Amino acid sequence: MRDVAIIGVGQTKVGEHWDISLRHLALEAVQAGLADAGVRQADALYVGNMLSGELTGQEHLGALVADFAGLRGIEAFRIEAACGSGAAALRMGYVAVAGELADIVVVVGVEKMTDALGPDTTAALALATDGDYEAAQGASFVAINALLMRRYMHEHGYVHQDFAPFAVNAHRNGANNPYAMFRFPVTVERFVRARMICDPINLLDSSPICDGAAAVVLAPADAGRALSAAPIRIVGSAVGTDTVAVHDRRDPLVLDGAILSTRRAYEQAGVGPEDIDLFELHDAFSIMAALSLEAAGFADRGQGLRLALEGKIGIEGRVPVATMGGLKARGHPVGGTGVYQVVEVVQQLRGLAGANQVENARLGMAQNIGGSGATVVTHILERVDE
């Protein structure tokens, strides 16, 4: 097993791209990633995507994107783990390069949610739940998160307004990210007044339905230094899973999959939460941000929200989260998200995060969650000092 570096990153602006097809989104990200890496060929391409079959009438994205991106002939598959598909594809790319089965691997996460052919997008997203025991009972994905949020408030004595800091932080950071979907700040007052989506989740607790693609190019760390002016090393890559149905968990307010995934990544990297300089967490809904902070060891059970209320999740806080806007403000093109998170950690570790730069960021973590915690993929990246 050898060390792996990220030698190039690329991303499209996240938004409602009614005039750009899925393959064009993927192409734009792959081309940007290859150009950033300064390479033209690759041994394999793994595509993270959840809903292309349902929403755009296209499975078989591996070969399709490989060909469209000028990489015809290479190994290419789609990797799916619901909203965790992007990081799952990265995990497969990491495995291939670390295990010396491939040298250069392109990973692209892409989702096209507007201009959908098929079912409405809320129904499609419910495919991330347990179809027989959750969706079949009428539980949409937002409904499941609403139940978790309500229970969190009940058990730990919070009120809805206490969740405001996640949205305020994400929008403040997204405002400075040219690739973000929402580039405006929001206030606590606006959060409180936001339209209700699924009680107690309101519009500003929710990430948007949108389109986007992000790509990273992987290479052996040894070669990375020669290929890239600023290679970033992957020092932890790990997956944890849990029951898909929330009602089967030992504790609905504890993300065991995230605990497993983070612990495995920390062990591989030889670090702990105290060493992490920024944490791109999976804030698809604000309740998920709170639960993620707890599962990753930044707060005890029920205290993740406290961390946010105490101002510790900002760029200058103890654990900056959603530093480029997160799922909330950068946007959440589901299969793309896990790769966007990693692209943003790379920006931070390269010192290229502009107004949102976390000072002296050396170690960044990205955590992508499929479903309400059933698949959790964690990557820890490290700046390579010369």
Place this chain on the structure above:
Amino acid sequence: MRDVAIIGVGQTKVGEHWDISLRHLALEAVQAGLADAGVRQADALYVGNMLSGELTGQEHLGALVADFAGLRGIEAFRIEAACGSGAAALRMGYVAVAGELADIVVVVGVEKMTDALGPDTTAALALATDGDYEAAQGASFVAINALLMRRYMHEHGYVHQDFAPFAVNAHRNGANNPYAMFRFPVTVERFVRARMICDPINLLDSSPICDGAAAVVLAPADAGRALSAAPIRIVGSAVGTDTVAVHDRRDPLVLDGAILSTRRAYEQAGVGPEDIDLFELHDAFSIMAALSLEAAGFADRGQGLRLALEGKIGIEGRVPVATMGGLKARGHPVGGTGVYQVVEVVQQLRGLAGANQVENARLGMAQNIGGSGATVVTHILERVDE
């Protein structure tokens, strides 16, 4: 990189299982595979599946199947490459074990095509084509194969009856396979009279719509010998891709993806077509069987059908194909097929193929194709002599 062995295999009977859900099919195959391997835990589970989102309302199969099979917590993803999804999942499992990222990996290919919720199955299968440039023009998957078959007949001077040997051979072999969907022989006369599906493809040129799951358990070859009485070594594992749309190919009657995939697998194994004792090819339609024989080097362009006509594809022929019934008679539960093929090669190499045993089989090849040749995954397996 280390050698990888298959230490256990499992499969369900292929058929129309109206009363068995997708997760139960997967469970049955995984349990059989683990029992055959004599292990209870695994480091990762990769699920090959194409259409669970569209047909059964369930994405996120990795975590779902892992949990249901008693493997909660482990790394688990779904791998998709249209009808090549099963072997694609095996490829990812091979990469993880060969690269020393995992020791024990379970790979399950599963598809549930009856009892579909959503679109009709023909429309769902068209997601394997280029959605914007083939399906959007009204071309179903069978229509594309029909065009290829017609052109093959035209260019090479064959008549439809010349394709009969593929169906006759597959059904003869399927009759002896207790896991096959169709366990009866067919004659040339019956082939000629079969109902037309999409001219010139008739019912007996076509694999059936069905349900099924197959699993293999992988381990390092060193450990394989201790764990299994009859480990089978994977000596070649390779992928080739091509354009998804047939009209973009340099020659519609040449499967460049299969040529790449097979050549890479031969090179890795240090063998050529002359060394292969049996070839589980992707006979989703009989035209694909002919094109596969040519791409894999068993016949020149236009001569794959000749091989069949000369009786060389039977159990005692030069290159036995579909030895347990193939996609035609064992059945083609699309995401399951690639794993079924490998399970059957293992049966042959273990000498457990019963009436269909290929004598002294030492080296077997399985080739799983996504779409009409856009993703081709090839595995070469070798019997390990003590």
